[in-house]
Amino acid sequence: MATDALTLLLEERDWLLADGAMGTNLYNMGLAPGEAPDLWCEKHPEKVLELHRAMIAAGSDIILTNSFGANACRLRLSGAADRVASINQTAARLAREAADAAGRKVLVAGSIGPTGEIMAPMGRLTETEAAQIFTEQAEALKAGGADLLWVETISAVEELRAASVAAKATGLPWVGMMSFEPGGWTMMGVTPAQLAALVERLSPRPTAYGANCGTGPSELLRAMTGFAAAGSERAMIAKPNAGVPRYQDGGLIYDATPEVMAEFAILARDLGVRIIGGCCGTTPAHLGAMRDALQTHARGPRPTPDMIARRMGEAMSESGGAKTD
Numbered sequence: 001m002a003t004d005a006l007t008l009l010l011e012e013r014d015w016l017l018a019d020g021a022m023g024t025n026l027y028n029m030g031l032a033p034g035e036a037p038d039l040w041c042e043k044h045p046e047k048v049l050e051l052h053r054a055m056i057a058a059g060s061d062i063i064l065t066n067s068f069g070a071n072a073c074r075l076r077l078s079g080a081a082d083r084v085a086s087i088n089q090t091a092a093r094l095a096r097e098a099a100d101a102a103g104r105k106v107l108v109a110g111s112i113g114p115t116g117e118i119m120a121p122m123g124r125l126t127e128t129e130a131a132q133i134f135t136e137q138a139e140a141l142k143a144g145g146a147d148l149l150w151v152e153t154i155s156a157v158e159e160l161r162a163a164s165v166a167a168k169a170t171g172l173p174w175v176g177m178m179s180f181e182p183g184g185w186t187m188m189g190v191t192p193a194q195l196a197a198l199v200e201r202l203s204p205r206p207t208a209y210g211a212n213c214g215t216g217p218s219e220l221l222r223a224m225t226g227f228a229a230a231g232s233e234r235a236m237i238a239k240p241n242a243g244v245p246r247y248q249d250g251g252l253i254y255d256a257t258p259e260v261m262a263e264f265a266i267l268a269r270d271l272g273v274r275i276i277g278g279c280c281g282t283t284p285a286h287l288g289a290m291r292d293a294l295q296t297h298a299r300g301p302r303p304t305p306d307m308i309a310r311r312m313g314e315a316m317s318e319s320g321g322a323k324t325d
Contacts (some may be wrong), residue, residue, distance in 0.1 A: 004173040005107055005147045006207050009061065010235055015269050015294060018062040018239055018277025019055035020287050022111070026051065026066075028251040036078045038070040041090040048091075052098035056106055058284035059291035062275065063099060063106060064150055067091040068113040071137045073125075077116075085140040092144025109150035110141030110172070112163060119158040119188075130162035138166040149174035152212045152239070152279075155186040157198060164202040175275075176206045177237055179213040180223040192226025199234060210237030213279045216244060216256055217264035218312040224271050225305055235274040240264065242281035243316075254281025257319040258289035260312070265290040267308055270300045 009016060023037040029047050031037055040048055048066045055063050069075070070087045080087065092110055099106040115133055117125040138149055149172050151163040160176050167174035178186050178195050185191045190198075192211070199209045209232075211223040220240035227236050243256030256264075261278060268276050276294070278286055303311070 004207065005105075006173055006175070009105065009107065010208075010274055013061075015273070016061040016275045017059050017287065017291050017294070018109075018237070018275055019060040019064055020058075020278040020282030020284065021242075021280050022051070022064060022066050022068060024245070024252050024254075024280050025283060036069055036075070036080070038067055038075070038087055038091065039078060039080065041066050041087050041094060045090065045094055048094050049098055052095055054284040055287060056098055056102045058287035060277070060287060061106060062109050062277070063095050064109045064111040065091040065095045065141060065144075065146060066111070067137070067141060068111045068152070069116075071112070071115055071133050073115040073117055073133060074113075084136050085143075088137050088140035089144035092141045092146045096145035107147045108145060109148050109175070110138065110146035112137055112141075112149055112151045112166070113153050114155065114159055119156045127158045127162050130159055131165035134163050134166035135169045138170045138172065142170045142172055146172065148172055148207070151175065151206075152177040153179045155179060155190065156188040157190060157194075160198065161202065164204065164206070167206075168204055173207045174204070175208040175210075175237060177210050177212040177239065180211050180220070182215055182219050184222065184226065192223045193230045196227050196230035196232045200232070206234070208235035208237050208275055210239070210273070210275070212237070212239035214240055216241055217261060218308065221264065221267055221271070221308045221312065222305065224268060224273060225308070228271055228302070236272060237275040237277075238268040238273045239275075239277040239279050241279045242283075242286055245281060252281065256281070256286075256316070258286045260315045260319050261286040262289040262293035263311060263315040266293050266297050266300070267303050267311060269294060270303050272302070
């Protein structure tokens with residue numbers, strides 16, 4: 001019988017809306033270029049809380065903590081490696097505060113990104129060391145009130161295995177995502193089919209898995225067709241960047257409009273994706289359009305790769321954006 005909050009919510013709902021970008025939205029709220037977004041949990045908690053509230057108001061059922069890079073390896077670059085526990089606990093508490101005030105069920109997902117190091121044998125970081133790094137972060141997120149661990153933008157098999165060790169250590173449910181390049185594999189050569197097979201061998205297995213980030217919604221949908229073809233019955237997650245960025249009027253603007261992301265959301269749902277959201281460049285305005293589209297458009301047939309290319313191309317053209325195919 002299901003016991004964790006994510007599984008229970010998935011049993012109640014056909015789809016869930018995850019939130020949008022943390023770093024790029026904070027950048028447009030004043031985060032300095034090169035400044036670690038995670039540090040704003042303690043430096044500007046009111047702005048992090050404001051962003052969480054905006055994501056919830058746009059309809060998010062799952063909000064991610066502002067802790068994507070808050071592991072010891074990445075924080076070392078900012079001279080904050082000794083603050084892993086405090087930053088992650090604060091990140092989770094801020095998200096928990098926003099979720100608890102929502103007036104409806106909103107889950108807090110503890111965001112865990114890659115270490116930023118190359119895994120052995122190509123690099124120096126061992127799987128055991130990565131597991132220790134992730135566990136330190138995961139335990140702090142749990143202490144701050146996270147409902148689950150949200151492991152994202154991973155490219156190596158070894159790093160995802162290490163993250164599963166952290167999930168086991170905390171006892172929290174978890175989900176795992178990799179980021180796929182236009183050629184159809186991660187930076188370290190993992191294909192969607194290989195990820196679909198990998199998650200079934202992990203212990204504990206993730207409640208859901210999928211893809212995030214990348215070069216935009218069209219490319220990410222191609223990865224999702226690979227998961228669907230693998231035949232896995234595990235819940236899938238799709239959380240792409242809102243296209244590609246450009247610098248405009250002192251901020252970062254991505255070329256996938258809310259209308260484009262709404263079309264993506266419909267296609268993802270029709271592919272069988274259960275958790276749909278956005279990564280870099282995805283604003284509350286994008287999320288609002290995605291939720292409206294999911295609520296008002298009837299489920300259609302499972303889209304083919306050709307259908308995806310055509311409909312996403314048309315959406316980009318109608319919105320004035322550049323085609324992503």
